[in-house]
Each structure stands twice: as C-alpha cells, then as structure tokens.
Amino acid sequence: MQPSFNASFLLPLLLLLVWAPLQLHVVAAPSTSGTPDKLNSQFPPPQPQPWKLRNIFPQVAWLRDTAVEKVFGLPPKPAKADFDASLSRSSSQLPSTLLAKYGGEVVLRFNLSTPYEERMLAEAADTLFLDVWEFTSNWADIRLREEDVPSLLGLLPDSLQKAYSHLMPDLAKTIYQSYPSVPSSEPSFPPTHAHAFTPSLKTSDGVDNIFFRDYQPLSVIVPWMRLMASMFTTHVRMINIGTTYEGRDIPALRIGVSPSLPQEPSEPRKTILISGGLHAREWISVSTVTYIAWSLITSYGKFPGITKLLQEFDFVMIPTINPDGYVYTWENDRLWRKNRQQTSLRFCRGLDLDRAFGFEWDGNTMNPNPCSESYPGEEAFQAVESHRLAEWAKNETENNGVNFVGFLDLHSYSQKVLYPYSYSCSADPPSLENLEELGMGLAKAIRISCGEQYGVASACEGAIPSQFAATGGFSRMETGGGSAIDWFYHELRVRYSYQIKLRDTGSYGFLLPKENIVPTGEEAFNAVKYFGDFLLGNKGIETNLLDELHQGVLDLTTSNDDEAEPMTEEEVEFEDEDINWELKRRRR
Secondary structure, eight states: OOOOOOHHHHHHHHHHHHHHHHHHHOOOOOOOOSOHHHHHHHSOOOOOOGGGGTTSOHHHHHHHHHHHHHHHTOOOOOOHHHHHHHTTOOGGGSOHHHHHHHTTEEEEEEEOOSHHHHHHHHHHHHHTTOEEEEEOSSEEEEEEEGGGHHHHHHTSOGGGSSSEEEEESOHHHHHHHHSOOSOOSSOOOSOSSTTSSSSOSBOTTSOBOGGGGSOOOHHHHHHHHHHHHHHOTTTEEEEEEEEOTTSOEEEEEEEOOOOSSOOOTTOOEEEEEEEOOSSTTOHHHHHHHHHHHHHHHHHTTTOHHHHHHHHHOEEEEESOSOHHHHHHHHHTOTTOOSOOOOOSSTTSOOOOGGGOSSTTOOHHHHOOOTTSTTOOOSSTTOSHHHHHHHHHHHHHHHHSOEEEEEEEEEEESSOEEEESOSSOSSSOOTTHHHHHHHHHHHHHHHHHHHOOOOEEEEHHHHTOOEEOTTTOOEEOSSOOTTOHHHHHHHTSOOSEEEEEEESOSSSSGGGOOGGGHHHHHHHHHHHHHHHHHHHTTOOOGGGTHHHHHHTTSOOOSSOSSSSOOOOOHHHHHHHHHHHHHHHHHHHO
16 A cells, blocks of 8 residues: 655655755855856856766655655656557557547648749648648648548649658657657656766756656646745746736746846846747747756856856746647647637637737738637737737836846747748848847857757748739738737847747657757757857857867767767857858848
8 A cells, every 4th residue: 555645745845855965066056246257256166076976865866756756746657667568559559539639640741842832832721721830931741631632632733742741641649659648767868978968967866857858737847837946046936927818827937146236227137038838739849948947047056157147137938828728738639739719710719829919910811710720819919828928028128127138939840040020021120130140149059069950040931921923912821920029029129039940840840759858958058058148248159168168068079869960169160151151141
C-alpha cells in the first residue's frame, strides 16, 4: 500500500529540498548598489563546477524529484523494460479519439515557383476550408484528408498537380507521438557535447531537470512559474497580464534586478517582452519561453553577461498568451490554432490572436469567414487575449514607468526571423536597416552556437503576397494585417519587434518531438543574449558568444545533429562578410 501525498504539505517540503542543495553551489545574488561595472569587480561570480558535487545527497535529490512529480502531477520514471516495450506500440494501438479526429489525414507540401501557383493554391485551400500549416515564398504545407487530395488537385493548375509530396503520411500517429503520454526513462538532453550550453540542465547533484523532459500542460507550467518566483525572490516576480475569454489568467514572469538607487523620473525601466503560444498548437514556442526564463533566472549571479543584462533590463516572459487554446490542444484538439472565443457562427469558434491587433487590421476584406483558421474577428481587438495584452502593455508604458525596448514573439515553424511590417511589403518601417541588422545578428547567434540556419525576412514576405493581374489586388495564403509585431512596433513604438519562427523546417511542423525542446531553447536563449547585448551597444557577436567560448562556457566543436554544424571561431569573420553583403544587397 502506497502512502498518500498531500500537495499542500509537499510544496513547502519541495521548496526546502530544492533550496538546501542550491546553497552548496549557487552564489548569492550581489547587491545592486553601485554601477554594474563596480558590481562585477566587487562580486566576481565564480564559474559553476557541477562535476564536483555530482553525487552529493542522492537521497535528497530523489525526494525532491518525487515531490516535484507529485505536486506537478508528472508521472514517475518507468522501468527500463516497460519503456522499451512502450516504444513498440504501433499506429493500430492509437486511441480511438485520435483515430476519429485525425485518422486518414495527411500533410502535403506543395513547391511553389510562380505567383500564379501561389494564388491558385490559396484559392483552392479557401474553397475547401483546408488548414494551411505554414508557407514561404517557395512552398506551402497543407493539412487535409487523404480522400480529399483528388478534389484539391482538381482545382490546381497542371504545374502543381505533381509538385507536391507527403510531409506526414499518418498525421494521427505523429500527433500521438507528440504527447508526453509515455514518460522517458532516459533523459532526452542535454546535447551530446558536455559543455555545450549553460546553465546546464544537469543540476549539481546530477539529477536531470524533469520540467524540460516533455512538453508541459498549463496545469504544470503555472505551478512551475510560482516555484521560480518563490525560489528566486531577488530577481523574479510572477505577474498577471489579464484574463482570457474563458476566465483563465495569463501568467508571466518578470525577471530583472530593480536598481537600489532612486531613478530619475525621466528614466523608465527598459523592458524586453518575450511571448509564446499566441497560436495554441505551437507547443515549442511555449516550452522555449519557459526555457529562456529558466536560463536567465539560474544564470544570474553566475555569469557576468547575464547578470549585467538583468541589471539593465527587465524581461517579461509570457509562456502562452492563449491559455484557453493551449488547454484545448491538450484536452481536445492537438492542432487547434485560435482562441476559444464564440463567433457569429455557433459551430465555428475562435479568433486568430495574431490577426486581431489594431494596427492595419484588415478583417473586413481578407477573412470574413469565422471558420477560417486565420479569422481576425469582426473588428480590431475583438479577440479578448489580444486586447488584454495591448491594454496591459499600454498601461505599463503610461502608468508604471516601463519602456519596452524589444519584443520577441515566438512561433513555429520554418526557422525564420521576421521583422515589421507584416501587413504590407510596400511600406518600409522607418528603422528598416536597424531591424535587418539585428535580425541578421540573431540568426548569426543561433548559427554560431547551434549550427541551425534561420532565415531573415520581412514578415510580409512570410505571408507570400501575390498580385492579381486583372484587379490589382493581393492574394495571401494568410492575411498579414493586425499582427502583434506590427502593433508593438508602430503603436507602442517598440524599436526592435520580431517574430521568430522556431524549429523545424517542416519534417514535423507543429508536432516537433520532445527531443527538440532543449536544443530549440538553447538556440532561442543564445538569440536573446545577443538581443540584449545589441541593445547595450555591444553589436559584435564576439562580445557575447566568443568570450564565452574562451571561458569554456560554449563548445563550438560538436553539433546537436548531423546536419547542423556550429561555426568555429575562424568562420565568424567570413560570416560577418556574408551579413554585410546581404545588408548592402537589400538596401539597393
């Protein structure tokens, strides 16, 4: 007979068990009095040496993980034999609910070579009410039932009828594998190289951080956020952005060290906003925001670069702006995109939060159909969550002494760094050259540290516009007006506003395996470090990543996968030349 666990008793116990080992190796946060440079000289944070304490207190580590599993509702690790047996499950054993909802569905990739092909594919997808997953200027991924493929092909020109391939021949099976229904008996991280990244997901006692072992539901993420705020009170606070359509809170973490000296009223606190989960099915964006938050929180006081960033900026981390939709993807429909708001059609719920903001909202002309995956509503800011975020940001700026200097909106997939404007390619943002320069730098930071290639483009190019010869109008696979990055850039005057589309480039799409949680988080965290370094005036990538290479923090000699090779130090100079050439080409 197993003893029963009381969550209210275990939470204080958990805090004690986690806090006690931390005292052995976590440096106390330095006082914030004085200038950052003086702080770093007076309190030089030592480099962590986790190998020295790897086997200390194994019983405490076991108790801690047991408490975490009970409080957060995470399943225990299975025996090795059980895990091996679970891997042998076939698609014939898929749950009946998955088979009923997704059985017989596939994802096709169409290769596009002309604007005419793009327009015809967009019209066909709209006619058949198909789910357009992702698109670039060269391809588009579309989800549909296998039996509907002939109907789709019949609406397409001859050039497209053979220009496609099956990206996911068994969608139901791929969805099943994306859920953390079978806990891993072996950790899926860290990367193969021993010193590839910091902070390590190996704690000092050698126990893996179980939070990033799988995608986590909202019922686990929110207690985890509370735990972070209670453990790291010197530089972490949990805040609420607003309330969703269904009444849930939109939680966020504010990470930063408030200056102890009084600030001039004319100097508001510089803040970087990082959000995920605007589209509910993009789970990797949610996990990546929590990974960045964890990395910032646990690096403070250990590494001078991160410590300085948290002294100069506040980071507001919102794992999901769309909690209602995110919960729905866990409980009902894994591929749900919109929020859960009621529309004029009772059987078609939800609004696209990234098409509902008030700047250049074009819902009346582009997507009047409530059943569309990109339906923006009947008016700007009709989507509750988009309105809550905008009102919160305006209130922070006008009443709480906040100056938003950066906005990073994380999405999936296609590995792109996109800058304003999204609504039109004919209007250039006033700071186009700066947006391009920093966008290239973000992609370079990822390339140097992890080897993954991220493209850089205007967000309007991501919407692949094409012009009708007869009418002079525009057709898009998806509308571009009312986007979050455009609103923050134009209305709130956030100088550096980006949408970053994370892994992958289509092999798994929104169903990225859990093994990619940590590598994707590493890429994004390196981009965030470069982002902050750029805003501080250190625009050379060497001041950020290569210094850490020399300190032994980064290892650029190995790779997370066979296709992506991180850059060596010798390649950085050539990469700089490539970026400078690309910027000059774009400005001609």
